Amino acid sequence: MHVPESYHGREQAFIKHQLLETYLLRLFMIIGRHQNNIRYVDCFSGPWQEGSDNLQDTSIGIALRIIQNCREGLKKMGRDVKFHTLFIEKDKNSFQKLQDYLASVPQQEISTKTLPGDFFELRESILKWCGPDDFTFFFIDPTGWKNVVEIPTLTPFLKRSNSEFLINFMYDFVLRAHNQELFREDMQAIFGEVPDTEGLTPEEKEEYLLTLYRKRLKEILPASRKKPRAVSVPVLKPTIDRTLYHLVYLTRHPTGIIVFMEASEKLDLVQRRTRAQAKQEKREAQSHQIELFQSADHIHAEKHADPDKVKSYWLNILTTSPHRFGIEELADMLEETGWFESDFQAAFGDLEKEGKVKNLDATGKRRTKFVHYGKSERLIKVMS
Numbered sequence: 057m058h059v060p061e062s063y064h065g066r067e068q069a070f071i072k073h074q075l076l077e078t079y080l081l082r083l084f085m086i087i088g089r090h091q092n093n094i095r096y097v098d099c100f101s102g103p104w105q106e107g108s109d110n111l112q113d114t115s116i117g118i119a120l121r122i123i124q125n126c127r128e129g130l131k132k133m134g135r136d137v138k139f140h141t142l143f144i145e146k147d148k149n150s151f152q153k154l155q156d157y158l159a160s161v162p163q164q165e166i167s168t169k170t171l172p173g174d175f176f177e178l179r180e181s182i183l184k185w186c187g188p189d190d191f192t193f194f195f196i197d198p199t200g201w202k203n204v205v206e207i208p209t210l211t212p213f214l215k216r217s218n219s220e221f222l223i224n225f226m227y228d229f230v231l232r233a234h235n236q237e238l239f240r241e242d243m244q245a246i247f248g249e250v251p252d253t254e255g256l257t258p259e260e261k262e263e264y265l266l267t268l269y270r271k272r273l274k275e276i277l278p279a280s281r282k283k284p285r286a287v288s289v290p291v292l293k294p295t296i297d298r299t300l301y302h303l304v305y306l307t308r309h310p311t312g313i314i315v316f317m318e319a320s321e322k323l324d325l326v327q328r329r330t331r332a333q334a335k336q337e338k339r340e341a342q343s344h345q346i347e348l349f350q351s352a353d354h355i356h357a358e359k360h361a362d363p364d365k366v367k368s369y370w371l372n373i374l375t376t377s378p379h380r381f382g383i384e385e386l387a388d389m390l391e392e393t394g395w396f397e398s399d400f401q402a403a404f405g406d407l408e409k410e411g412k413v414k415n416l417d418a419t420g421k422r423r424t425k426f427v428h429y430g431k432s433e434r435l436i437k438v439m440s
């Protein structure tokens with residue numbers, strides 16, 4: 057897959073949009089089976105850096121297209137789900153473009169509403185529009201971080217039940233600011249404390265700061281039978297090997313975590329290809345020569361996690377008495393490690409071959425799926 061022309065120079069937006077698209081499609085098809093009303097709130101909608109008037113490369117165009125597809129798909133399953141969308145935008149020009157766009161493509165079957173103004177100021181109106189009950193997906197994709205990602209700013213939304221969140225967390229900024237005196241108060245508001253990352257490697261810092269932020273978000277969600285869960289995926293700078301932001305996803309549904317991580321895994325390869333292409337273009341622009349082979353064609357899916365670490369993880373959680381591994385357990389594992397399901401499947405397959413673990417409920421030939429979490433199979437560690 058190559059990056060469409062309209063995303064050149066902002067390849068990170070392509071990655072973000074791919075994730076949004078893949079995830080929303082799966083999410084709405086699942087939620088729509090049980091809920092009659094679904095709400096979608098784009099809290100910082102734009103359009104922003106759009107490549108064309110049809111807004112197909114913006115979150116606005118993408119969400120409306122996906123919603124329309126889901127509505128039709130659900131109808132075929134006998135489900136008449138009502139979709140309600142809300143778009144918030146502060147910039148006057150962008151807001152006008154948003155309105156012009158919505159007027160030009162009348163959504164007969166999807167209700168659309170727009171609110172001009174500042175997200176922070178509009179929090180109460182947004183929540184009023186959502187009402188207390190309908191499932192609501194909040195997409196929070198600002199250009200900055202102030203009055204957006206801090207826990208007190210988000211608390212009124214986090215307290216709402218039946219809600220999911222996708223938050224663009226400006227890691228690049230946080231990394232630079234978190235140990236500066238000037239930003240102490242801001243860090244306190246974002247993390248509930250001033251994070252101490254002294255002596256940590258860059259990778260450890262990223263892990264530490266993201267884990268802390270996800271923990272804080274989860275703490276605010278109201279008590280319920282289902283525990284809050286959060287994962288995040290890094291979006292890297294197109295031509296430099298550094299994280300620009302993390303997309304943080306917050307839910308109470310274990311299936312949500314599994315589906316989100318599946319979407320992230322697909323994205324992992326797309327991201328590598330996209331960045332290889334952007335780097336190649338940068339090199340070409342500098343050297344004025346076209347490279348013989350397209351870099352993006354030479355990228356193959358790599359393993360996300362160190363296989364030895366995943367194997368040790370399995371051996372640590374399994375015991376010689378059987379334990380059932382279902383959807384909840386898989387969501388726990390993904391959330392705790394940030395690895396993908398395929399990492400766990402491959403490591404379990406290797407350990408089985410080595411005679412170290414066993415799936416007591418395994419049937420038939422298995423090539424890539426060694427554990428069927430949907431069936432809650434019983435797994436054991438083999439006595440050595």
Ligand SMILES: C[S@@+](CC[C@H](N)C(=O)[O-])C[C@H]1O[C@@H](n2cnc3c(N)ncnc32)[C@H](O)[C@@H]1O
Nearest residue numbers: 100102104114115145146147174175197198199
């Ligand atoms: C990163 S862009 C959104 C991109 C869009 N979500 C997409 O993926 O196509 C952020 C948008 O939020 C708007 N914005 C910035 N600060 C805002 C605020 N405080 N309240 C509402 N909108 C804001 C900007 O004008 C910009 O259009």
